[in-house]
Amino acid sequence: MTIKEAQLSVDNWIKTTGIRYFSELTNMAILAEEVGEVARIMARKYGDQSFKNAEDEVDLADEFADVLWVLICLANQTGVDLTAALEKNIQKKTNRDAERHKNNKKLYE
DSSP: HHHHHHHHHOOOOOOOOOOSSSOHHHHHHHHHHHHHHHHHHHHHSSSOOOOOGSSSSHHHHHHHHHHHHHHHHHHHHHHHOOHHHHHHHHHHHHHHHHTTTTTTTGGGH
């Protein structure tokens, strides 16, 4: 699925199954909540915290998908073409960081 197809698919789902989009502010709060759920898993799986017994079965991929879903909702609501935005962002980073990371000795340790 392309990013454009994902944006169309989410939009179709929202307008049929979801009835309508939540407000942008509500979706922003939901996005923060979903990112927090990813952070919780990362802190326990890759960081120093441990899982509680009930948390042993976590699905990081599903949590990433939840973040992506809400991000797509916000992009759709605000008229952002995520494909174009990502392409522009990659070019910005390429131009800005062309030499920056090559000269970072910490990345070679």
